[in-house]
Amino acid sequence: MIELKQVGKTYRLDGRDIPAVRPTDLFVEQGEVFGLIGHSGAGKSTLLRLINRLEEPSDGRIVVDGEDVTALDPAGLRAFRQRVGMIFQHFNLLSSKTVAENIGLPLKFAGGRSKAQIAERVDALLARVGLEAHARKYPAQLSGGQKQRVGIARALATEPRILLCDEATSALDPQTTTQVLQLLSDINRELGLTIVLITHEMDVIRRVCDRVAVMDAGAIVEQGTVGDVFLHPRHPTTRRFVLEAEQVDEHEQLQDFAHVGGRILRLTFRGDATYAPLLGTVARETGVDYSILAGRIDHIKDTPYGQLTIALIGGDVEAAQRRLGEADVHLEVLRP
Numbered sequence: 001m002i003e004l005k006q007v008g009k010t011y012r013l014d015g016r017d018i019p020a021v022r023p024t025d026l027f028v029e030q031g032e033v034f035g036l037i038g039h040s041g042a043g044k045s046t047l048l049r050l051i052n053r054l055e056e057p058s059d060g061r062i063v064v065d066g067e068d069v070t071a072l073d074p075a076g077l078r079a080f081r082q083r084v085g086m087i088f089q090h091f092n093l094l095s096s097k098t099v100a101e102n103i104g105l106p107l108k109f110a111g112g113r114s115k116a117q118i119a120e121r122v123d124a125l126l127a128r129v130g131l132e133a134h135a136r137k138y139p140a141q142l143s144g145g146q147k148q149r150v151g152i153a154r155a156l157a158t159e160p161r162i163l164l165c166d167e168a169t170s171a172l173d174p175q176t177t178t179q180v181l182q183l184l185s186d187i188n189r190e191l192g193l194t195i196v197l198i199t200h201e202m203d204v205i206r207r208v209c210d211r212v213a214v215m216d217a218g219a220i221v222e223q224g225t226v227g228d229v230f231l232h233p234r235h236p237t238t239r240r241f242v243l244e245a246e247q248v249d250e251h252e253q254l255q256d257f258a259h260v261g262g263r264i265l266r267l268t269f270r271g272d273a274t275y276a277p278l279l280g281t282v283a284r285e286t287g288v289d290y291s292i293l294a295g296r297i298d299h300i301k302d303t304p305y306g307q308l309t310i311a312l313i314g315g316d317v318e319a320a321q322r323r324l325g326e327a328d329v330h331l332e333v334l335r336p
């Protein structure tokens with residue numbers, strides 16, 4: 001469990017104060033995947049690096065599993081950091097060391113293990129990330145996705161309880177991103193590891209996170225379960241991220257709706273309701289016609305969801321809206 005209590009960071013540059021993270025409370029449960037999303041400069045990296053004190057906080061207290069991290073002395077901090085793995089956008093591998101040597105480094109630094117014990121652990125980690133065949137290669141001989149797998153294996157070497165991911169997929173193509181996100185999900189499930197990741201892509205949050213916090217100008221402006229924040233964004237910054245992820249131009253959409261008659265509703269389905277034949281049933285029962293103006297069916301982590309914008313025309317529109325409102329869907333009237 002990670003708790004930030006009024007933790008803030010102000011940099012001082014050329015005699016000027018830069019409030020990178022304003023005093024913030026944050027609570028991350030043991031075993032969850034927690035996402036921090038924000039535009040460039042919002043303060044995500046700083047907040048992430050405050051968790052393991054790669055940045056020293058200017059204010060507040062950081063408590064991890066009941067231990068006050070802010071109060072640790074250098075030896076205590078070194079021991080604490082062995083319980084917190086970290087992966088980076090540009091992998092941060094040592095180019096002069098082989099894949100196996102890179103993965104074994106944290107174990108060497110931690111001490112207390114024989115060469116044979118380190119080799120055995122490195123082999124297990126290589127197998128876990130699917131890189132058995134690449135142990136003796138150098139980072140320059142690997143693809144981006146393979147390099148990040150090495151980064152993940154290295155981060156897991158000391159069996160941490162927490163994994164911090166700093167834009168871990170931002171340098172990867174979409175297919176490789178999917179594979180790396182899948183690996184992170186598997187690790188989270190298998191090891192019960194707490195993951196905190198930062199990203200500027202809502203799609204990354206949608207695919208792997210349980211909860212999300214949205215950052216803007218050094219502050220958390222919205223947080224909650226990914227389902228709630230993604231499907232019903234409240235803050236303008238969150239709305240922009242969601243619309244970007246769905247490639248929707250709200251202005252263009254409203255112009256399109258001007259050419260359509262009837263009442264316009266947006267329906268949000270979650271879980272099993274996503275696949276229920278609700279629209280056809282309601283249309284038959286109430287005599288309305290409907291046209292679908294926009295729609296998407298996808299997943300939030302493993303849960304299916306659907307979002308449909310429809311126009312209801314003719315028949316008993318009031319009864320249709322009532323009937324839809326009674327079903328297992330979230331209903332918004334976009335135009336009465």
Ligand SMILES: Nc1ncnc2c1ncn2[C@@H]1O[C@H](COP(=O)(O)OP(=O)(O)OP(=O)(O)O)[C@@H](O)[C@H]1O
Binds near residue numbers: 039
């Ligand atoms: N070492 C530093 N010294 C001075 N200012 C800094 C330092 N590191 C970050 N900042 C400033 O703090 C603010 C937050 O930066 P941070 O890197 O945390 O944002 P971010 O959301 O992670 O952005 P990005 O996605 O571009 O990395 C920015 O205004 C940045 O310029």
